Amino acid sequence: MKNKLFVKAGQFSFPLRVFLLGIAFFTVFRLIALFYNLEGLQTVTDHKGSLLAEAFLVGFRFDALVMCFVMSIPFLTGSLLYLAGKLHRYVLAALYTLTGILFIFCLLVMAADMPFLQYFCKRINDTIFNWNNAGGFGVKMIFENIKFCVFAILYLGVLGVYIRILRGIYKDHVRNLPLSAPSFSTTLPVVLGSIALLSVGMKGRFGNDDKMISKAFFSPYGFVNQLSLNPVYNFCTSYFDRIRPGNERLHWMSDSEAQMIAQADMQGDPQYAALSPVARMQHTQASYPRRNVVLVLMESMAAHRMKRYGNRENLTPFLDSLAGISYCFDSTFSSGIHTYNGIYSTIYGHPALMNKHMMDVTPLPQMDGLSTTLKKQGYQTVFFLTHNEAFDNMHTFLLGNGYDSMIGQKDYPESEVLSAVGVPDEYMYRYSMPLLGQLYANHKPFLATFMSGSNHAPYFVPENIPFRPHSSSSEKAVVEYADWSLRKMMEYASKQPWYDSTIFVFIADHGVSMWNDRYEVPFSLHHIPFMIYVPGEAQGKAIGRLAVQTDLYPTIMGLVGSDYINTTFGIDVMKERHNAIVYSSDDILTCMNDSLLYVYHSNGRKPGLFKYRNNGDLTNYMNLMPDAGKNMETKAFARLQCSQSMVWPLKR
Structure with missing residues (x-):
């Protein structure tokens, strides 16, 4: 019985090899990201080695999650067909082809992530779709940039290596297909065990999984945290978050509450409220x-x-x-x-x-x-x-x-x-x-x-x-x-x-x-x-008070x-x-006053409150100064949502 079970389990070594192949390529790209952005380590003042080791360990968890999603449909389909004795060569070829296509997409995202990571200091996200309305311009801009071309060549080279190795695994699998239908009783435990492992690997799901994303932000250093993330995970979660019903708009509070808070914050005059909640005579x-x-x-x-x-x-x-x-x-x-x-x-x-x-x-x-x-x-x-x-x-x-x-x-x-x-x-x-x-x-x-x-x-x-x-x-x-x-x-x-x-x-x-x-x-x-x-007027005047781009209009x-x-x-x-200014970096919203920096993450991570003038103090004061943090959060939320209600009203 044990020998039969071992033989049947051997059939599942081929999906394992495909899984490990994907992990290996993810690891290679993470190493490239590290060496391409070595200046990011300048901010890491202590425990560099242990933090990098943890980044790669956390990264493995994200890589495993992505690979489990890539392999889920091919693996489940192949397992059921194997149990039924219907896993023929041509079916197996189709399943390997599907796996390859899905991972080729992953390789594309990883290659595109390299210049994105260096330019924005964050992993690639769905904002690249904002080039949709001028695709020709965007494509031309990419291919005239030598850095993008380098990573395009890297992508094609890695793609060729991956396809060659995957094809070799497929051929080995075909050669080892059983000539007769497997024993259902001896194979079922292996199938169920493999599905259980796949489910564990997929825990977290693409989407708004606060618990999973929080694993990546284990240190106070942005570069180390970004290094641990898998770019495919980041890209897909941001995309699915964008298209999820109800997420098209910002909705931290009711529009009326946001307008009331923003009106008080910006000293809006109620007599002009019909024009704008924040309207005032200048x-x-x-x-x-x-x-x-x-x-x-x-x-x-x-x-x-x-x-x-x-x-x-x-x-x-x-x-x-x-x-x-x-x-x-x-x-x-x-x-x-x-x-x-x-x-x-x-x-x-x-x-x-x-x-x-x-x-x-x-x-x-x-x-x-x-x-x-x-x-x-x-x-x-x-x-x-x-x-x-x-x-x-x-x-x-x-x-x-x-x-x-x-x-x-x-x-x-x-x-x-x-x-x-x-x-x-x-x-x-x-x-x-x-x-x-x-x-x-x-x-x-x-x-x-x-x-x-x-x-x-x-x-x-x-x-x-x-x-x-x-x-x-x-x-x-x-x-x-x-x-x-x-x-x-x-x-x-x-x-x-x-x-x-x-x-x-x-x-x-x-x-x-x-x-x-x-x-x-x-x-x-x-x-x-x-x-x-x-x-x-040749004599200049330096003005040091906080300002943001929105101030140019009334200043002029x-x-x-x-x-x-x-x-x-x-x-x-x-x-x-200003009592505070507000600015955003795609999925991160920041509120700043003369001494404090409040940082909100739309992916559900815990917010941060920093004394940014204290020589780059990385201590999060959110728990020590909860009222100050909450006040800045409310101010930022109200301004953005009030603005949204003014220029992008709900469809009637």
């Missing part, structure tokens, strides 16, 4: 009434790239010099981590709603903001960008919310379009000057908004121009080029008749992530430059506009002070 007393406004949204220009904020590589000599003669808001943070977050929050004064792409929702939100308010006050409005205006639904959203026209890739000579991000920054600025001259000739002030593109992958510095970067790194070279392009823009503008009657505003759409940040949401990804330059209105009703979540940071 008396501007403008210092520069009806001046033109040139607003430059700088792609990925993190504050830490500037010498002013500690960078020693001299990447932004022009911005650093400009900061010294401008109103410079040194503690400004981006509302989100994507360009669409930056445009939406900067121009229209609303927070980024975590994973939501609010420029691509139906019906099209009708927004108050810088473009719409200045247009009502007689301004002409134009938006310039380097690339395809359909990307991120910019064309539809911006033309539907206050912009008269948009100049993009379709308008430039084809010979000047040099990469997936369109024309170089300097060419866009140069191209715009005659058009702005035409607007000036209409004897009406204008708002000209620029969205730069060069400081975005694929990194490309034009040739045959009077500029040479000193950085050997392409990522740093394009920062230098973007800074040089801004210098050229100001040179071009200074020769225009409208220059002296204009204010120039510079702010980034978001920063870039760096593993040497101690907190899970890197400050470098959100801390951004924000400066306002007024020609003729306070300088150039007439009185207006502010229906947004921004304040004039020249005159007012």
